[in-house]
Amino acid sequence: MSDPASIEHRHLRSAIEYAVVMGDELRKRKASITVPRPVRDASGKARVPTAVLGRLRRAIEADDTFRTAIAAGASAELIDPIGLLWLQRPEGWQAAAGELVADLDAAAEDADLRTALRREEKRRLAAEQTAVRLRADVVERDAAIETLRDDVDGLRADLTKAADELTSLRTEIVDVRNEARHARDREAAAKARLDHALADSTQSSHGDAGDPGAPGRSGDDATGESVAGPEPIERTEITDVARTVRDLADRLDALLAPASPAPPDRAEGRRPLALPGGVIASSARAAEFLLRSDAVVLVDGYNVAKLAWPNLPLADQRTRLLDAMENLVRRFAADITVVFDGAAVVGAHTTRRRMLRVVFSSEGVIADDVIRDEVRRLPATRAVAVVTNDAEIVSDVKADGANVIPSNALIAVL
Secondary structure (H helix, E strand, O other), X not given: OOOHHHOOHHHHHHHHHHHHHHHHHHHHOOOOOOOOHHHHHOOOOOOOOHXXXXXXXXXXXXXXXXXXXXXXXXXXXXXXXXXHHHXXXXXXXXXXXXXXXXXXXXXXXXXXXXXXXHHHHHHHHHHHHHHHHHHHHHHHHHHHHHHHHHHHHHHHHHHHHHHHHHHHHHHHHHHHHHHHHHHHHHHHHHHHHHHHHHHHHHHHXXXXXXXXXXXXXXXXXXXXXXXXXXXXXXXXXXHHHHHHHHHHHHHHHHHOOOOOOOOOXXXXXXXXXXXXXXXXXXXXXXXXXXXXXXXXXXXXXXXXXXXXXXXXXXXXXXXXXXXXXXHHHHHHOOEEEEEEOOOOOOOOOOOOOOOOEEEEOOOOOOHHHHHHHHHHHOOOOOOEEXXXXXXXXXXXXXXXXXXXXXXXXHHHHO
């Protein structure tokens, strides 16, 4: 048998609220039945507060007369089954009420489970929707990454193409510079031939004037007709050729002139290029900066080669140095001239170098003097960098406004 005390107050709410209403009606009719004080105090309220349910229950259970009186008018339409059993208390009502309470608790638990299930279902749906959005984001991100990869591949291809074009342009620049040198050489040769022809012409004229009977030199030929000599025409043609060659060389020099402005006063002479801030003049960084500039780079050949490859034979040192210099020309499009001692060296002129200029000093002339002459020969508006560790050359070329690259700094770049 179930203990009435095991029934919770909340299960008896309908019966307790019915008792409050009945107590209020009994008082209004002034019935002989006494209404418990707690029930009287709760009258007139639409809903009994949960906090006073226990006090009202105890008051009703303590007054069997009041409970029995109101139970007589109770019905299933007014009170739920548990409350009806509690008020009327038929035989075995405790067990029946306990079963009803168990059923209510089970139903409530099922309702809670259904509520929890619905809540979990909503969470599952929300999680699935989130997963779908995340998968869509992943697909979109993968597509964006693929697009970026394609862009990167395109940029790399463009970079490779630009590098190839840069290499081609550098080669063209070197070719143009070599053509300019050749034009200057041709100009000098044409000028020398012109001077020689003019000197021979002058001597011949003087000789003919002293020998009026020389054949072919008189004003008239054997028939008495006047014959004009070819010498003035020949001299004019040579002069025109020399002028044309000189103009071509000047235009090439103007095209290849550095972009940096010339010193304001030519009388001041050449000025060395200013290095970037924080760059030490004797460092490899300074050497790279000067190689990338438009400066003419003059290399003291054996000074560098013997320092870089001291254990190789002299001919192998020259070859290794010239190969390395040509690589520098390709890398930096530098205007490089390598000067060696001794034009009479065996094998000195057997290898033709297209990318750079190679000079061997004449017999009786050392490479140091050739480098000094090259610095003085170049226009003061053209920057010059000399590669050497020779203290005397360093002192002289600095006095002429040239930059100096130590040989070991150039070797570090190589």
